[in-house]
Amino acid sequence: MYRYDEFDQAFVKARVAEFTDQVKRRLSGELTEDQFKPLRLMNGVYLQLHAYMLRIAIPYGSLSPRQMRKLAHIARTYDKGYGHFTTRQNLQFHWPKLVDIPRILEELAEVEMHAIQTSGNCIRNVTADHFAGAAADEVADPRPYAEILRQWSSLHPEFSYLPRKFKIAVTGAARDRAAIEVHDIGLHLKKNDRGELGFAVFVGGGLGRTPMVAKKIRDFLPERDLLTYVTAILRVYNLNGRRDNKYKARIKILVHETGTEELKAQVEKEFDELRESELKLPEADIRAIEAYFAPPKLKARPEGDAVVSKAVKANPGFADWLRRNAHTHRNPDYASVTVSLKGIGEVPGDATDVQMDAIADLAEQYGNDEIRVSHEQNLILPHVARADLPALHAALVEIGLATSNAGLITDIIACPGLDYCALANARSIPVAQEISERFASQARQDEIGDLQIKISGCINACGHHHVGHIGILGVEKKGTELYQVTLGGSAREGSTIGEIIGRGFAPDEITDAVETIVDTYLARRENSNESFLDAYRRLGPAPFKEALYGHEAKAA
Amino acid sequence: MKIVAANRLTDGETVWLGAGDRWVDTIDAAHVARDPEDEARIAAAGNLALAANIVIDVTLVDVEIVEGRILPKRLRERIRAGGPSIHPEIGKQARNAALSAA
The missing domain is CATH 3.90.480.20 (Sulfite Reductase Hemoprotein; domain 2)
Known part of the structure; x- marks a missing residue:
């Protein structure tokens, strides 16, 4: 794993001291909430429905046992005995007191952790394949590059006030487990014909209210050019991204409005100017970072x-x-x-x-x-x-963590939803729980096979519903919750955005609707090797619509 | 009918403006404004408390009285008043349950 050097340690300690002072000034009334809010957000402190929330960065999702124990300690000492792991590979505590947060950050710094850039219009925590450095199908470990991006982007003066937040994901395998095509920048680490490492570069993906799949603007970018090229993209975005409308401020809108070819030309032009600058990565530097991620020395265990x-x-x-x-x-x-x-x-x-x-x-x-x-x-x-x-x-x-459901229908992604979140319009977690209980049988789950359900409690799509094979979006309609269903989404290579299947469902109807969709798939699949997603892509929405709403059409 | 909800600055706990413009930590003790004049008054009291750095995120919440108890019209505010619906053992709902059991 990456270990902080002296500079990293001093940097995080200085930041804790700075925020501790800011909290002190807030509590004394020297800072107003309007003044304090952007400062607390820069340190991962949100306000939710019941309390503050602290979002802690877990760079590319990697944790040591020592760090995990610290998170457990914080949950026990300052929160309500649990934490919530998120779709950004981060951890959120939902009940910290503002007065305790400086101490929590101090404790985190002891184990090389912080909450910087987990909020705000900056480059957020860089995410990566969770099997990085271990998967058999990997070309190379993506984490050294994620770490290089982390170091480069931390408090980057030019990119701390972007038009909107910016998310980068990296994978080192052809099988995309990091959802790179629905990130602002997706990097696919691969080798060219000469065996050199580089990246396919995708730009302009994202979910939220305007879901879009990223466009590939480079098939092979040599690894030494990683920071120059990413800087070129960020510069084009920082200059031209819309600041007049929050909902049109992400780079996906710029790519869409500019056109991929034109945007690519702008990026390449900027890149040409930066190419030989100090951002060009020296081979020795890449290998030095890579050394931190050297695979563990695994003993032969042929038994x-x-x-x-x-x-x-x-x-x-x-x-x-x-x-x-x-x-x-x-x-x-x-x-x-x-x-x-x-x-x-x-x-x-x-x-x-x-x-x-x-x-x-x-x-x-x-x-x-x-x-x-x-x-x-x-x-x-x-x-x-x-x-x-x-x-x-x-x-x-x-310890109750042996559920055999990875990739199955009960392995549901769900945002915190209206149970915690100030932005949510509907609850997500109870829907996930009810579906999970309905499909609890291991035999039934195995019979259904790979099926990803993803649930968001509002259009911001933290639960990635657009790319769920079955996506569920909670909305508020006439003061009650309503759940809209999308089908056919995928965040794997060749990502697709799910299609809205029809009218939404009330809380007491949504699990039945999911069951109807699943039963339709089981009845219509060619054989048990045809996954839900493959079957949906072959069949299209018609049989699912018929199964969900056919009786209404007949009654009308 | 409206009440004023907010979160306490120091710990983020949800609180409501109660009698005598004191901040209370259960919705049952919130002061209900039943006419526009009183609504304006409690909204102003909320904003004063915001300016005085006692609370943040001050909002006026539509409520009705159901079986003698204050019930926010929106689910969001009902969850805010109780706690996460998935965790009856934590949040205000747990405290209230403990109180009524005592």
């Missing part, structure tokens, strides 16, 4: 196959979990494990302080000291010996 096949025979629960929650590692003796934060009927993404401590212990015991947060709101232990999987599974059962 894994025998241990796993014995456990599969002895324990059907383990077999289910292995099938869904273990991902192929580049070392055949190892696997990357998804620790589901989607227990049946639980709040997606929530973990208690006890669970966080336990995960830290397990990461030390079985996981080579690494933990990741996925944008799907699960935790990942990226390097577990297959021979240790039965023991790890047993330990996860003990």
Whole structure:
């Protein structure tokens, strides 16, 4: 993992001291709320319905056990005993007191963490594939580049007041697990014919009220040009992005209004001027950052196959979990494990302080000291010996985190929604919980296969509903909640935005509607290998519309 | 009918303007303005408290009286008054339940 150098440590400490003083001045009345609000947002402090909320950055979703224990400690000491892992690979505490936040930030700084750039119109936490550095299908580890981008973008004076927030995601595998095509900039790390590393560059993706899939403006950008090219994009955006209308201020609108070719020409022109500037990455610097992410020295554990096949025979629960929650590692003796934060009927993404401590212990015991947060709101232990999987599974059962549902219908992404969020129009979590309970049966989930449900409680789309195979958007209509359904979305390579299927559903209808959609898929799929998304792409919306609304048309 | 809701500066706790323009931490104790004049008065009192750095995010909330209790018309404000609907064990709802059990 990346370790802070002297500069990083001093920088974060200085920031804590600065914000501590700002909080003190706010509490004394020296600063008004109007003056203080932009300052607190720069430090991840929001105001929600019941309390303040503190959003803590987890760069590219990577955590050490020590950091996880600190988060558990904060949950226990300053909050209500739990934290919420988000689709931005971050963690939110929903109940901190303003008076405690300086102390919380001080504690975070002790473990090389902070809340800088988790809000505001700046470059936000850079996200990456949660299996980075471990996945068998990876060309190279994307995290060194995410770290280079983090260092470059931290308090970047030119890009601290952009027209709107700016999100960058990086993947190092052809299978996109980082949703790069729905980010402001998506970077796909790959090799060219000569075996050199570089990036396919996507720009202008995003969700929110105007969902758009990013456009590829470069098929291969040499790695040394990463910062010059990204700077060129940011400069074009900073200059031309709309500041007159918040809802049209994201780069996706600029790309759309300018046209991809023209925007690309502007970026290339800017890039030409910057190309040989000090932003050009020296080979030695890239390799130095890469060294921080050197893969752990994994011991040979050839007994894994025998241990796993014995456990599969002895324990059907383990077999289910292995099938869904273990991902192929580049070392055949190892696997990357998804620790589901989607227990049946639980709040997606929530973990208690006890669970966080336990995960830290397990990461030390079985996981080579690494933990990741996925944008799907699960935790990942990226390097577990297959021979240790039965023991790890047993330990996860003990703490209620062994649900075998990674990628299944109950592995639902949901934003906090109206239960917490001041922007929400409807609740998301209770909908997720009810769907989870309806489809609790492991056999039924396995029969349905890969199916992603994503739920947002407002048009800002923190729950990524536009790219859910089944997307659910909560709105407020005549003072009550109403849920609009979209089908066919995907955040994988070749992302698609889901299509609205028809009129929305009341809270007591939405789970039935999901079940109708699922039953229609099961009845119409060619065979059990045809996934929901593939079937939807083949069938189109008609059979689903008919199943959902056909009786209404007939009655009319 | 309206009440004034806000969040306390120091800890963010949801509070309402009660009798004597004191800030109370349960909606049952909120002062209900029943005419435009009183609405204007409580709104002004809320803004004074904002200026005095006692509370933030001051809002006027539409309410009705149902079975003798103050009920906000919008679900948002009802959740704000109780706590997250998914966690009956935390927030004001838990405190209120403990009080009524006592």
